[in-house]
Amino acid sequence: MFGRLFGNQGSGKGAKPQGPDLNQSIQQLRGAIGTLEKRETLLEKKISACLAKAKQRSKARDKKGALFELKKKKQLEKQLESIQGKKLNLETQIMALEDAHLNKETLKAMKTSAAAMKSSVKEADLDKADELMDDINEAMDAVQEMNEAMSQPLGQVMDDDELEAELAELEEMEADEILSDLPSAHVNKAHAEMEEELDLPEAPSKKVAKQKVEEENEDAELAELEAMMG
Numbered sequence: 001m002f003g004r005l006f007g008n009q010g011s012g013k014g015a016k017p018q019g020p021d022l023n024q025s026i027q028q029l030r031g032a033i034g035t036l037e038k039r040e041t042l043l044e045k046k047i048s049a050c051l052a053k054a055k056q057r058s059k060a061r062d063k064k065g066a067l068f069e070l071k072k073k074k075q076l077e078k079q080l081e082s083i084q085g086k087k088l089n090l091e092t093q094i095m096a097l098e099d100a101h102l103n104k105e106t107l108k109a110m111k112t113s114a115a116a117m118k119s120s121v122k123e124a125d126l127d128k129a130d131e132l133m134d135d136i137n138e139a140m141d142a143v144q145e146m147n148e149a150m151s152q153p154l155g156q157v158m159d160d161d162e163l164e165a166e167l168a169e170l171e172e173m174e175a176d177e178i179l180s181d182l183p184s185a186h187v188n189k190a191h192a193e194m195e196e197e198l199d200l201p202e203a204p205s206k207k208v209a210k211q212k213v214e215e216e217n218e219d220a221e222l223a224e225l226e227a228m229m230g
Contacts, residue, residue, distance in 0.1 A: 022101040026094055033090045036083050043080045047073050 050073035057066035 022097050026097050029090050029094050036087050040083050043076050047076045
């Protein structure tokens with residue numbers, strides 16, 4: 001029975017015994033449960049039949065026959081109870097095997113993951129990773145130093161105090177020029193106001209004088225022409 005349930009061990013001297021296949025064991029247990037269920041159904045029918053016969057015998061005043069059927073019914077019920085207990089045990093085994101199968105697969109996956117992680121860490125080499133990070137930090141520091149060096153001002157560095165003094169001198173000169181322009185501006189403004197009050201005619205422009213000279217020349221030429229004709 002156990003050989004059929006868990007499989008035969010490997011034969012031959014020195015051969016490694018093969019463990020039972022979990023999936024096959026589960027299927028065998030389910031098959032056993034199916035057989036027990038068929039027997040259970042048959043016993044339930046026999047129990048029902050015994051109870052019916054016991055009632056008939058009791059109605060017929062056959063006390064001995066009724067008691068016989070009841071005793072038979074009692075024996076069948078014990079068998080039925082035993083079968084139900086066996087079914088429960090088989091179901092418990094199935095659940096245990098399923099858990100064992102899940103544990104096996106989980107353990108296999110965890111072993112594979114651990115091996116892959118170990119291989120990855122070994123290939124990465126923690127010391128090399130630290131060296132790489134140090135090299136990157138050194139390169140970044142060098143770039144920063146180069147940026148600072150290249151951003152320094154070229155040529156002679158100006159003295160801020162000297163520039164401030166020169167700016168103050170320029171502002172003082174501008175202030176003096178503004179003050180010197182104030183009287184002339186006041187006189188020009190007063191002269192303009194006086195001309196506006198007197199309403200004096202504007203002085204002839206050079207163009208008007210030129211036109212006047214041309215008119216005088218034309219008059220002279222015309223008088224000379226008349227004298228010749230006359």
